[in-house]
Amino acid sequence: MTPAPAGALAISDGQLALSALLILVNVGLSVVLRLGLGRSLVVASLRMVVQLLLVGSVLEWLFRQDDALLIVLVAVAMALIAAVSAVQRTRRRFAGIYLNSLLTVLASAALVTGLAVVGLIRPQPWYDPQYLIPLLGMVLGNTLNGLTLGLDRFMEGLRSGRDRVETALALGGTRWEACQEVVRDAIRVAMIPTINSMMVMGLVSLPGMMTGQILQGAAPEAAVRYQIVILFMIASATALGVFGVVGLAYGRLTSADHQLRLDRLVTVGERGIGGAGGSFRRWWGAGRGGTSTLG
Amino acid sequence: MALPHCRALDRPLLLRAEGLKRQLGDRLLWGGLDLELAAGERLGLVAPSGAGKTLLLRALALLDPLQAGSIRLQGRPPSAWGLPCWRSMVSYLAQRPVAQGGTVETNLRAPWAFRELRGRGGWSRGRITVWLEALGRDPSFLTYDAERLSGGELQLLALLRALQFDPTVLLLDEPTASLDGSTTTALEALLIAWLGGGGRAAVFTSHDSGQIERFASRSLELVP
Structure with a gap:
């Protein structure tokens, strides 16, 4: 949590989208094995992405509060x-x-x-x-x-x-x-x-x-x-x-x-x-x- | 209460229930039910399946909250006895008894560890052996793996487990449903002898009309 000035390599929007393809493994498994988790997986993934992107900006705001x-x-x-x-x-x-x-x-x-x-x-x-x-x-x-x-x-x-x-x-x-x-x-x-x-x-x-x-x-x-x-x-x-x-x-x-x-x-x-x-x-x-x- | 008078009778009143009611959703199983049980009595509950015989036995053991009415044991309400004590005296035997892991003896000994029962004499192999003999079973029954008992043997285990605490009232839910004819006869004889010990009574259910006629000293029909 220490905001090091060095920083890591930035991840672009396109790279983020590519990483989302990984969830297809789960969806595929769910379909093949009829786990019935497909919908939950997609919802969970979307929620995770949206919540994290939001929280990123919320945290920036929050850390400035006193x-x-x-x-x-x-x-x-x-x-x-x-x-x-x-x-x-x-x-x-x-x-x-x-x-x-x-x-x-x-x-x-x-x-x-x-x-x-x-x-x-x-x-x-x-x-x-x-x-x-x-x-x-x-x-x-x-x-x-x-x-x-x-x-x-x-x-x-x-x-x-x-x-x-x-x-x-x-x-x-x-x-x-x-x-x-x-x-x-x-x-x-x-x-x-x-x-x-x-x-x-x-x-x-x-x-x-x-x-x-x-x-x-x-x-x-x-x-x-x-x-x-x-x-x-x-x-x-x-x-x-x-x-x-x-x-x-x-x-x-x-x-x-x-x-x-x-x-x-x-x-x-x-x-x-x-x-x-x-x-x-x-x-x-x-x-x-x-x-x-x-x- | 009415008890002091009853004590004077030669058959003291043990259990008295007044105005009991049981409703499942909108369906009234039984209501306004009064029940008196005197020493030595063997009360047979008669009703078709689903009429709430088991629920009545459970109600007498206070395993479910009472929806209406009150119950007294020897003139005292449950709160005066304390619920664990009440249940050790008004002993309910489920239709399908369960045993824990270990031998029959482990199962018979287990309840003696309860706070309520500690210091009440404790495990007595001698008494159990005598009862086992009366039921036509060898003492080696005690070494059987309790989880591998047949349905009938489980019922015997449950009966012995309850009898060893000398309950005042035995509530038997189809106690011989899984037993063969000769063991059933032996169990009835054992219960009659045990009830002869004084100050004890039994309530039982059975789908065998022959058993009600043979074994019950009185019967009660459950009606809504």
């Missing part, structure tokens, strides 16, 4: 988008799932990014957007995957393990005793990508941010140091986020009366993959309240 409130607002907006996207990819929903996701994302990202920026990197001022925004972006982008995996795995786990969970309840187990295996499994699965990527970091993969810095002429040594900090931030934010979101889902899908409340779980149609604006309001926060319904 208003703490404005920058914090942008950060919150980023968290909001991450929270919504995390839920968008799950196969099932329950009332309040979006709010749960937002609370978790805000808490985990704010805590971890705040600690790292204020306690470790210490830019002046603390809200210097050139540090805060990209770091937060890295954290959010990765927490997002953890949340989706954790939520999805937990909801599926409760559904497929329903008989097992209810057997434990029927024998006098508490809701925690009955569900803990499912909770643990969901958190474990959600942490796997983070752990995997740390394992092979630098050997197999050069993370995007570091690649960008190096192409821009930053010394690899310095870029690596940033990357290490960022990976630790990602790992802890993902852990906190997954723990929070699965915990909240557990509270929602069981009751204080030690019942399994799968009646609160609704399966989303395949269209949920594209971005379901219609059902969005429905799952935002309706019917949130205590976890007990039986007096």
